[in-house]
Amino acid sequence: MIRLFASDLDGTLLNSRHTFDEHIVDGISFLTSHGADFAVATGRGIRQCMLPSIKDQVYKICMNGALILDQEDRIIFMKEIDKEVLTQLIDQFAALPFDFVTPEKTYTLQSRDNYIANKVKTNDDEAWKERFMHDFVSHIEFDVSKEKILAQPVCKVNLRIDRNRSYDEVDAFLARYASKIMNAPSSAGLYELTDPAANKGEAVAFLCRYLGLDEDEAAVYGDGGNDLSMIERFAHSYAPENALPFIKEKACQVIGHAYDHSVIDHMKKTLIS
Secondary structure, three states, rough: OEEEEEOOOOHHHHHOOOOOOOHHHHHHHHHHHHHOOEEEEOOOOHOOOOOOOOOEEEEEHHHHHHEEOOOOOEEEEEOOHHHHHHHHHHHHHHOOOOOOEEOOEOOOOOOOHHHHHHHHHOOOOHHHHHHHHHHHHHHEEOOOOOHHHHHHOOOEEEEOOHHHHHHHHHHHHHHOOOHHHHHOOOOOEEEEEEEEOOOOOHHHHHHHHHHHHHHHHHHEEEOOOHHHHHHHHEEEEEEOOOOHHHHHHHOOOEEEOHOOOOOHHHHHHHHHH
């Protein structure tokens, strides 16, 4: 019997506008009111992963597994990126518009104008741009010094790729420090850097132990590269039909398109079957 449902957000659980709609919210409430536990498993930070109306029903696996919160938003697991690696990253690539993400906020070396210009010009998704300006910018601190960033508990570093430049040096850096930092992007065009011990598969397994569950009592859902660790690890793994090909190959079953509410509907049917 499945007692824990864990799902990626963008491209998996959420609708075409990357938001929670009434059907999804009601579905999560149905699951939790019928005795199941529910967790989001996302690359997003804390403030972008849940609606206030249902956050007390949901466990939050954030930043690709580097941070886990319980239903009351208490931190039950956190894995920071090694400070030596952060120092080298900043020193070598200070001109790149990295996001340094902590449980409280996001920091960047960039000015506000340069940061927004870089984000907007490298993304063709209009819905993403709207959400970025509305939900993300207010939680970013700009023009931050290297010293201040290094003083923070940085759990994740993000970078959106500019198609007009090469990132060979970044890739070489990651290869050199592979034992201390890894890239698990949700899709092409991104770097999503965490400690190698922080991934969604390990995070869901941690949550199973925390809840006293066996791993075969968990069902996981995902569509992108940062979901591979949990899709591969769990026997009950599901991918929407819009998932990347290698995710669909690894999942135990491919269900309907994410934007047709296939994930929340599959969870409800699984629980009552």
